[in-house]
Amino acid sequence: MRMFYKTLRTAIHAMRRNVMRSILTTLGIIIGIAAVIAIMEIGQGSSSAIQARIASMGANTLMVFPGQAASGGISWGVGSVMSLTPLDAETIAKDCPDAAYVAPTVRGKGQVIYGNRNWVPMQTTGTTPEFMHIREWPVSEGDFFTDRDVRNSSKVCVIGQTLKRELFGDEAPVGKELRVQNVSFRVVGVLERKGANMMGMDQDDILLAPWTTVKYRLSGSGSSAAPSSSGSSSAASNAVNSLNGLYPSSSVKLYADISAIQAADTPMPVRFANVDQIIVATRSSSAIPSAMKEITQVLRERHRLKGDDPDDFQIRDMTEMTNTLTATTGMVTMLLLCVAMISLVVGGVGIMNIMLVSVTERTREIGLRMAVGARGMDILFQFLIESVLLCLVGGSLGILIGRGASMLVTKLAGWPVQASVTAIILAVSVSVVVGVVFGFYPAWKASRLDPIEALRYE
Amino acid sequence: MDLIRLNNIVKTYYLGEVDVPVLKGVSLAIGRGEMVALMGVSGSGKSTLMNILGCLDTPTSGEFWLDGQEVSKLSRDQRAGVRNRMLGFVFQSFNLLPRTSALENVMMPLNYSRNGWSDREARARAVKLLELVGLGDRMHHYSSQLSGGQQQRVAIARALVNEPSVLFADEPTGNLDSKTSEEVLRMFQKLNAEEGITILLVTHDAAVAGHAKRTIHIRDGMIANGLHEEGTAGAGEAVQADAAGKTGVKP
Numbered sequence: 084m085r086m087f088y089k090t091l092r093t094a095i096h097a098m099r100r101n102v103m104r105s106i107l108t109t110l111g112i113i114i115g116i117a118a119v120i121a122i123m124e125i126g127q128g129s130s131s132a133i134q135a136r137i138a139s140m141g142a143n144t145l146m147v148f149p150g151q152a153a154s155g156g157i158s159w160g161v162g163s164v165m166s167l168t169p170l171d172a173e174t175i176a177k178d179c180p181d182a183a184y185v186a187p188t189v190r191g192k193g194q195v196i197y198g199n200r201n202w203v204p205m206q207t208t209g210t211t212p213e214f215m216h217i218r219e220w221p222v223s224e225g226d227f228f229t230d231r232d233v234r235n236s237s238k239v240c241v242i243g244q245t246l247k248r249e250l251f252g253d254e255a256p257v258g259k260e261l262r263v264q265n266v267s268f269r270v271v272g273v274l275e276r277k278g279a280n281m282m283g284m285d286q287d288d289i290l291l292a293p294w295t296t297v298k299y300r301l302s303g304s305g306s307s308a309a310p311s312s313s314g315s316s317s318a319a320s321n322a323v324n325s326l327n328g329l330y331p332s333s334s335v336k337l338y339a340d341i342s343a344i345q346a347a348d349t350p351m352p353v354r355f356a357n358v359d360q361i362i363v364a365t366r367s368s369s370a371i372p373s374a375m376k377e378i379t380q381v382l383r384e385r386h387r388l389k390g391d392d393p394d395d396f397q398i399r400d401m402t403e404m405t406n407t408l409t410a411t412t413g414m415v416t417m418l419l420l421c422v423a424m425i426s427l428v429v430g431g432v433g434i435m436n437i438m439l440v441s442v443t444e445r446t447r448e449i450g451l452r453m454a455v456g457a458r459g460m461d462i463l464f465q466f467l468i469e470s471v472l473l474c475l476v477g478g479s480l481g482i483l484i485g486r487g488a489s490m491l492v493t494k495l496a497g498w499p500v501q502a503s504v505t506a507i508i509l510a511v512s513v514s515v516v517v518g519v520v521f522g523f524y525p526a527w528k529a530s531r532l533d534p535i536e537a538l539r540y541e
Numbered sequence: 542m543d544l545i546r547l548n549n550i551v552k553t554y555y556l557g558e559v560d561v562p563v564l565k566g567v568s569l570a571i572g573r574g575e576m577v578a579l580m581g582v583s584g585s586g587k588s589t590l591m592n593i594l595g596c597l598d599t600p601t602s603g604e605f606w607l608d609g610q611e612v613s614k615l616s617r618d619q620r621a622g623v624r625n626r627m628l629g630f631v632f633q634s635f636n637l638l639p640r641t642s643a644l645e646n647v648m649m650p651l652n653y654s655r656n657g658w659s660d661r662e663a664r665a666r667a668v669k670l671l672e673l674v675g676l677g678d679r680m681h682h683y684s685s686q687l688s689g690g691q692q693q694r695v696a697i698a699r700a701l702v703n704e705p706s707v708l709f710a711d712e713p714t715g716n717l718d719s720k721t722s723e724e725v726l727r728m729f730q731k732l733n734a735e736e737g738i739t740i741l742l743v744t745h746d747a748a749v750a751g752h753a754k755r756t757i758h759i760r761d762g763m764i765a766n767g768l769h770e771e772g773t774a775g776a777g778e779a780v781q782a783d784a785a786g787k788t789g790v791k792p
Binding site: 085089090091092096100101340447448450451452453454455456458459460461534535538 | 592595597598617618620622624625626629630632636638639640641645649650652653654657699703768
């Protein structure tokens, strides 16, 4: 320890003796580390911007479908039982910390009429305002409908760009009334253009309304009988609803009445209604696995499934998109790392260069130190510590300059920048490693000098 | 007991095909408290002998007893330790660290000492030595701000800082004018007389060698004589080396 302190002092002294050379030596490392920090911060900023973009395509979206029914060994496919309720959605939102937004959806179908034009949108979907956040799909005109509209099953809708073009042409649609299956809806907002999805389906060909409205006011929502389509889980409730007219009422029953004995045995709450699907946005794409676990747990509990009962629902994630996201992020990170490595190697070679010059220049000093009793190790450590110190000082300056540069970039160019503690830790440790690696050869060379030759060196 | 005893030291350099014998069997003894001049023309092998005596180099064969320890077979690092504990060096070209104060120059060898000098002790010792060589008022000057004689006196203080058994001075006056040379040589004599430090002067200059109590002449890698020129009760005597089978090849 004492020896180390003495060697450290000697090294600092040697550096102070030649300030200009020390500065020039560190310059390479300063620039290298500054570049690393700036690139990492700007790069991470852009990377998260890219991630956010991809996430808006739905990469961190989970979809919960009702499970499948089977009778006599014949499966009826996904959605053939009606096991999901709006309360499930509310409970997921409340109890799953990894779920950021949750929205139940109900599918409808039907011709939309405005004036003398008509159109059958690809999707007629009933949902809640959370949908807007899950799909990251803001409105360009007007507003999204509200929770209050959902509670009241108001006859309002938000339409996509395609629907707007087909029905309204150049007219402003907000505030206009259109009709879907003879129910009149007021247009409160128009969604931004989203374009086709990965399968080529036009996503703008859409009509969004409160799910209560679609479920209870639109007759014929859920177009066909259960076995024929996976999207028809609301067929049964339609049968009830169509008798019931336009308003939801307490008389809606999804299941047949149970006997008193059955009721005593299984105190199941009567479900108010079922939904076709629940979509969930996780906090981040990395939270998808944990969110899936949490949702499974919550739903199994709510559905009172015993230990080995099969799930009566299915959760799907966007594997393809998630993979794209991971690959993109990985590639950007690799790219940044490569650039950083190159600049650090250049800085390291600079250090080695000047250290070699310094060893040559100080040959006599080394000879003298050896003559008065410095061992090879002492000389080795002196030069090694010198180069590590230079790198550390250069690294610290580089961090400051790099941070300054990235702040400047934010100010001037408005690029997204993300301060990165990892980058700083990395930079410091890398500068130490560079100091050791590139300082070793000159230091070793110095320690192998023959004191007689060194003292005679001119 | 003799401080330094050489037994039949041979040093041969191998330059490719040709063997160049530089020392051809040197035996000598130097006692504690002596002041000896090692004289010879250039090429006589005196620098090689000096390097071996200074533990900077190892002989090809022969024995070297330094203060009762056989040091000719030691490793590099062990020799560094011996140099640090027992030897002090003064060079022709001073070899002070540039842009470093006289005080720190003097303290420098203690950085490598295993004796655990504390900073305070090291500083006190360096101050004492600088006062001894008459530079008490120049301790904080850089070496470039000192004259040649002053620089050499700093170098002497540096050589003494680790309390060496022997002080080697290799042409200590080679870069100095005659007046300063005289001062420096008097300094050596004073150190020898008052502090009892054993001093070995290497020189080619008879006038310089005249300041020593005894002169050893080296000629063609052998000792030419070992007269006690000032007739001190010298403990050592230089022994004419047996140069059997050696031709007088000059390196």
